[in-house]
Amino acid sequence: MIISPRSSPQLTNNLFSRSLGVDLVEIAKAKSFYKAHAGCLNRYFSEEEISFIAENPESCRKLAMLLAAKEAVFKSLDSVSWMGTSGFKDIRMVAHDDKNLLFSVPGKFGKKKVSFLKNKRYVVAVHHQNVGGRPPKMEVACVGI
Amino acid sequence: MAPNEKNEIIKNVKTIISQALRVEESKINFNSSLIKDLGAESIDFLDIVFRLEKVFKIKIPKGELFPEKLLTDAHFVRDGHVTPAGVEELKKRIPNGHWEDFSKDPSISNLGNVFTVGMIVDYLSEKLSAVNK
Numbered sequence: 646m647i648i649s650p651r652s653s654p655q656l657t658n659n660l661f662s663r664s665l666g667v668d669l670v671e672i673a674k675a676k677s678f679y680k681a682h683a684g685c686l687n688r689y690f691s692e693e694e695i696s697f698i699a700e701n702p703e704s705c706r707k708l709a710m711l712l713a714a715k716e717a718v719f720k721s722l723d724s725v726s727w728m729g730t731s732g733f734k735d736i737r738m739v740a741h742d743d744k745n746l747l748f749s750v751p752g753k754f755g756k757k758k759v760s761f762l763k764n765k766r767y768v769v770a771v772h773h774q775n776v777g778g779r780p781p782k783m784e785v786a787c788v789g790i
Numbered sequence: 791m792a793p794n795e796k797n798e799i800i801k802n803v804k805t806i807i808s809q810a811l812r813v814e815e816s817k818i819n820f821n822s823s824l825i826k827d828l829g830a831e832s833i834d835f836l837d838i839v840f841r842l843e844k845v846f847k848i849k850i851p852k853g854e855l856f857p858e859k860l861l862t863d864a865h866f867v868r869d870g871h872v873t874p875a876g877v878e879e880l881k882k883r884i885p886n887g888h889w890e891d892f893s894k895d896p897s898i899s900n901l902g903n904v905f906t907v908g909m910i911v912d913y914l915s916e917k918l919s920a921v922n923k
Contacts, residue, residue, distance in 0.1 A: 674833060675833070678836070681840070682837070685843075712832070712833050729835070732832070
């Protein structure tokens with residue numbers, strides 16, 4: 646079961662106080678998006694992000710990872726639940742190594758590590774930050790279902 | 791704008807939304823909510839914007855079709871809810887939105903539900919009229 650602020654806002658607000666963000670992207674949808682709009686990606690994605698997608702033979706899966714991770718980060722960090730199209734531009738991802746990404750959100754945090762797991766059909770991004778008196782601890786994982 | 795021009799816009803918008811959301815055109819009407827009725831997700835909003843730009847040969851600046859900046863203004867948003875002033879401002883910008891339900895519970899998490907097919911058609915009608923003047 647996937648619990649997200651969008652599907653169960655009351656439940657997630659009570660349980661996680663918006664410290665958890667979850668998003669699922671179907672790889673087929675990312676593939677269709679990439680096929681139709683590869684030439685427009687620079688309007689919402691940085692050069693590094695486009696390189697991350699383009700330099701990999703699994704471009705569509707990488708795009709799905711970026712989209713899911715951005716949405717998950719947004720859901721966990723912001724009190725605003727409508728990300729809009731600008732959210733894709735504001736949250737930046739850079740490749741860390743083969744399996745991990747770093748993300749940054751202008752004015753909020755420095756670069757933080759993002760980890761991924763995925764399967765053939767879906768990418769699920771889960772971003773969790775601990776809130777309270779301690780400095781925020783960030784973890785993002787993408788798990789296949 | 792002539793009625794046949796608006797009908798052409800409606801027809802093209804329905805086709806675009808059908809392709810982007812993989813929904814049958816027969817299930818799409820003027821008042822359909824993109825999220826609540828047609829199941830749109832964030833990636834779909836980008837997809838729809840890009841498709842509209844290609845088909846109508848226009849540029850849609852960020853935040854112009856789907857309002858975003860308004861939501862960072864403390865006068866319009868407080869404690870996760872759109873203030874009465876914010877609701878009024880949104881209604882002005884999106885006259886064809888589903889405002890009845892939203893006004894009862896103006897939580898920002900409900901905002902996506904007000905975005906309708908009709909809102910896109912009206913936006914394009916105004917935009918194309920301005921371009922053709």
